[in-house]
Amino acid sequence: MKKFGIIAHVKRPNVKRTAKVIMDWADKQGLEYWICEELSGIAGKTERFKPKSRIWEDVDCVISLGGDGTILSSVRAIGQHNIPVFGINVGSLGFLTEVLAQDIPSALDKLKNDEFFIEERMILEAKVTSKQDINYNALNDVVLDNGGLSRLIKLDLYRDKQFVCSYNADGLIISTPTGSTAYNLAAGGPVMHPNLGAIIASPICPHSLTLRSILFDENSKLAVRVAVNEINARLTVDGQLGCMLDSHEKVIVKKAPYRAKLIRLKEYSFFEILRTKLHWGARPLTNGNA
Numbered sequence: 504m505k506k507f508g509i510i511a512h513v514k515r516p517n518v519k520r521t522a523k524v525i526m527d528w529a530d531k532q533g534l535e536y537w538i539c540e541e542l543s544g545i546a547g548k549t550e551r552f553k554p555k556s557r558i559w560e561d562v563d564c565v566i567s568l569g570g571d572g573t574i575l576s577s578v579r580a581i582g583q584h585n586i587p588v589f590g591i592n593v594g595s596l597g598f599l600t601e602v603l604a605q606d607i608p609s610a611l612d613k614l615k616n617d618e619f620f621i622e623e624r625m626i627l628e629a630k631v632t633s634k635q636d637i638n639y640n641a642l643n644d645v646v647l648d649n650g651g652l653s654r655l656i657k658l659d660l661y662r663d664k665q666f667v668c669s670y671n672a673d674g675l676i677i678s679t680p681t682g683s684t685a686y687n688l689a690a691g692g693p694v695m696h697p698n699l700g701a702i703i704a705s706p707i708c709p710h711s712l713t714l715r716s717i718l719f720d721e722n723s724k725l726a727v728r729v730a731v732n733e734i735n736a737r738l739t740v741d742g743q744l745g746c747m748l749d750s751h752e753k754v755i756v757k758k759a760p761y762r763a764k765l766i767r768l769k770e771y772s773f774f775e776i777l778r779t780k781l782h783w784g785a786r787p788l789t790n791g792n793a
Contacts, residue, residue: 504563504564504614504615504617505534505535505563505615506534506535506536506561506562506563507529507534507535507536507537507562507563507564507565507566507589507614508536508537508538508539508553508558508559508562508564508565508566509522509525509526509536509537509538509539509542509558509565509566509568510539510555510558510565510566510567510568510573510576510577510580511538511539511541511542511567511568511569511573512568512569512570512572512573512593513541513542515568515569515570515573515593516593517593517604518568518569518593519542521568521591521593521604521607522538522542522568524607525566525568525607525611526538526551528608528611532615534615536551536562537551537552537553537558537560537562538551538552538553539552539553539554539555539558540552540553540554540555541555555576555580556580558580558581559580559581559584559586562586563586563587564586564587564588564589564614564766565577565581565586565587565588565589566588566589566590566591567588567589567590567591567600568591568593569592569593569600570592570593570595570596570597570600571596571597571598571599571600572741572742572743573590574588574590574599574600574642574765575599575642575643575741575742575743576741576743577590578626578640578642578763579639579640579641579642579740579741579744582626582640582642582759582761582762582763582764583640583759583761585761585764586764587621587764587765587766588763588764588765588766589601589602589614589619589765589766590602590765590766591603591604591607591610592604596780597780598684598776598780598781599681599765601765601766601767601768602768610768613768614766614768618768619766619767619768620766620767621764621765621766621767622697622764622765622766622767622771623762623763623764623765624642624679624680624681624697624762624763624764624765625679625680625681625700625721625758625759625762625763626640626641626642626679626758626759626761626762626763627640627641627642627644627645627677627679627702627756627757627758627759628640628641628756628757628758628759628760629641629645629677629738629740629754629755629756630754630755631738631746631748631752631753631754632752632753632754632755633749633752633753634746637746639738639740639744639745640740640759641679641682641740641741642679642681642682642741642763643678643679643681643682643685643686643741643742644676644677644678644679644682644685644686644687644740644741644742645676645677645678645738645739645740645754645756646674646675646676646677646686646707646738646739646740646742647674647675647727647729647736647737647738647739647748647754648673648674648675648707648736648737648739649673649674649733649735649736649737650735650736650737650747651735652735653673655671655672655673655710656670656671656672656673656674656729656730656733656736657669657670657671657729657730657732657733658670658672658674658675658727658728658729658730659727659728659730660675660704660725660726660727661725661726661727661728662719662723662724662725662726663723663724664726667704667717668714670706670709670714671709671710671711672706672707672708672709672710672711672714673707673708674706674707675704675705675706675707675727676690676692676703676704676705676706676707677702677703677704677725677727677756678692678702678703678704678705679702679703680695680696680697680698680699680701680703681697681763682703682741683695683703684777684781685742686742687703687705687716688781690705690706690707690708691705691715691716692705692716693716693718694777694783695718696773697773700720700721700722701718701719701720701721702718702719702720702721702723702725702756702758703716703717703718703719704716704717704718704719704725721758722758723757724755724756724757725755725756725757726753726754726755726756727753727754727756728751728752728753729748729749729750729751729752729753730750730751731750731751732750733748733750734750735747736748736749736750736752738754
């Protein structure tokens with residue numbers, strides 16, 4: 504990797520300092536790089552600014568500085584251009600990010616020397632049928648709910664034009680395997696290995712004793728229709744983008760024609776991440792002892 508872009512969550516503590524470390528390293532190595540405009544507070548680098556929407560141009564990879572949310576926005580910005588993302592964790596959980604801030608020097612050397620491999624992840628594509636210009640891509644999930652109101656919403660789910668079921672619930676999460684450990688997990692949905700080819704539909708607090716999560720194969724075309732009398736329905740993508748939906752509107756969700764590419768420096772163990780980040784399978788403490 505000889506040319507790269509930098510996308511950052513500038514409100515995170517130490518992000519600008521970390522970006523400066525990376526840029527100083529790149530200058531010493533004689534490498535080309537561009538930085539997103541949000542990092543404009545770094546003096547003397549104005550000629551290297553680019554909008555986030557163009558940061559993918561003429562680069563081998565994009566470095567994402569922040570947490571998992573920054574990875575999500577980075578993938579949405581550049582995923583369709585077949586550019587891999589390298590995550591440096593300057594956030595909190597860091598479920599998707601690869602490197603901690605203290606490991607940056609050695610990580611950058613490996614990146615420069617191509618000592619890495621690329622892991623691919625499914626991306627979902629969501630389209631509001633009545634709004635031709637509204638299309639979203641999601642690495643984690645697509646969520647339909649009742650906006651800011653705490654009340655049930657009625658949604659109808661279809662797979663490949665076949666009716667599946669109706670939901671009276673707080674909402675519905677349609678998730679990738681990557682997103683299975685995010686909102687889907689909090690709603691009681693299953694944890695899935697990220698390499699599986701499946702789409703998960705999980706209701707949020709359904710008013711039913713029988714409605715549970717359901718898995719579809721990755722080639723399924725799902726449609727969610729908002730009930731006629733719903734006036735505050737909302738579509739949210741990766742918890743970051745979205746729009747309001749009109750009564751009787753339909754959202755089509757399917758696998759995108761491209762995949763997210765995440766740079767890994769070492770063999771990725773999904774189960775180790777579950778244990779260390781989410782304390783999966785950890786034994787409870789009794790009187791302060793394991």
